[in-house]
Amino acid sequence: MKQMEHESQSFAEKSFSVDVSEAQGENTGLEVLQNYGVAAADVQKLRAGGICTVKGIQMVGRKSLLKIKGMSEAKVDKIKEITQKISSCGFVSAMDYSVKRQQVFRVSTGGGDLDQLLGGGIESMSITEVFGEFRTGKTQLCMTMCVTAQLIETQSGERGKVAFIDTEGTFRPGRIKEIAERFGIPPEEALENVLFARAFNTEHQMDLLTSLSAMFAEEIGRYRLLIVDSIISLFRTDFSGRGELGERQQKLNKMLNALMRISEEYNVAVFITNQMMSDPGAGMSFVPDPKKPVGGHVLAHASATRIALRKGRNETRVAKIHDSPDLPEAEATYAITQYGIDNPSAT
Known part of the structure; x- marks a missing residue:
């Protein structure tokens, strides 16, 4: 429990303002997460679980991410927050989708x-x-x-x-x-x-x-x-x-x-x-x-x-x-x- 609280605090102390220019589109590699406080070891865990891009994280639910060995709720919540800022996965106009x-x-x-x-x-x-x-x-x-x-x-x-x-x-x-x-x-x-x-x-x-x-x-x-x-x-x-x-x-x-x-x-x-x-x-x-x-x-x-x-x-x-x-x-x-x-x- 203490470890989870410490983990949450350490994540909260990080600054996660995202420079959109860093994103290379929907296929942005997971390396970009390290710029916002995500450990290289956690990036490797995501890859081992078959998730290799920012869009890949957006396409799976928290439940699936928590099943990856070494992923806690605090880590998953913050990773989700970061990826949402890097590349939005919400509504777009039909015109944008046609493009x-x-x-x-x-x-x-x-x-x-x-x-x-x-x-x-x-x-x-x-x-x-x-x-x-x-x-x-x-x-x-x-x-x-x-x-x-x-x-x-x-x-x-x-x-x-x-x-x-x-x-x-x-x-x-x-x-x-x-x-x-x-x-x-x-x-x-x-x-x-x-x-x-x-x-x-x-x-x-x-x-x-x-x-x-x-x-x-x-x-x-x-x-x-x-x-x-x-x-x-x-x-x-x-x-x-x-x-x-x-x-x-x-x-x-x-x-x-x-x-x-x-x-x-x-x-x-x-x-x-x-x-x-x-x-x-x-x-x-x-x-x-x-x-x-x-x-x-x-x-x-x-x-x-x-x-x-x-x-x-x-x-x-x-x-x-x-x-x-x-x-x-x-x-x-x-x-x-x-x-x-x-x-x-x-x-």
Whole structure:
């Protein structure tokens, strides 16, 4: 108790008037906190907890900050106060927000018709989900975008980078090399620009996301795309009992919130794949193929854009906008080729 009182007093004795010119925008690094009395050790604790920018602090609640080892209420309150002064996170006019939205970019899927359906490709600062049965091209979409995201160069002219979390063991570097040839990127260079990790359980999957925040903060503006293939696979394994559904959805929600924060904090496109399951409640609804995506309402609400994939005639696949805040319900066809996703006419 005495230690907490002493801590509060020491914080109160500091001067926290903030020179706004020091702030470098919403992606200001945590080093700036040291100018206002926050110890370097506490900054390191925040980084270890997956919070690496001033905006990152603003995007999480006090409860989450208190869960970080070594963070007391006094420290959290003062850190929140400082970050609010450095960069306000309140109301802005719709005009100002529209200016901010000009930073949004789109990652090509590789198929021209599919890109047109999506308004140019997979959007940054949001989560895009695709779901469908096996052999509809979910992983092939991931592989193709590992390459197309590199075509979006940084301000310094460097190729964009991609982070890939594989939960099903389907990532194949050889496919990246094949697709890279199509887009004129040296195969070895294409592989160097993809940061890969294999997740083996849901805790490991969450730890990987936490470590990614630090990597994105080190190279702000370099990473263009974060892929999780698939988002639900390990949750179905770790929480297989009917009585574990509530806990599964809570942990899934936490992971999706982490993905949303990353997408907005670092302006990256987040692309997740999802599986399908039989829908027992649709048995009497005269639906020819009563299946639905896994994850329930938690996953449905977290994804800004949801795309349903299905098999078409011959080797053609069909993508349909299932839900989107700005795209009309429509369909487009695509094909899986030797060089990734393309229009059916290219096969």
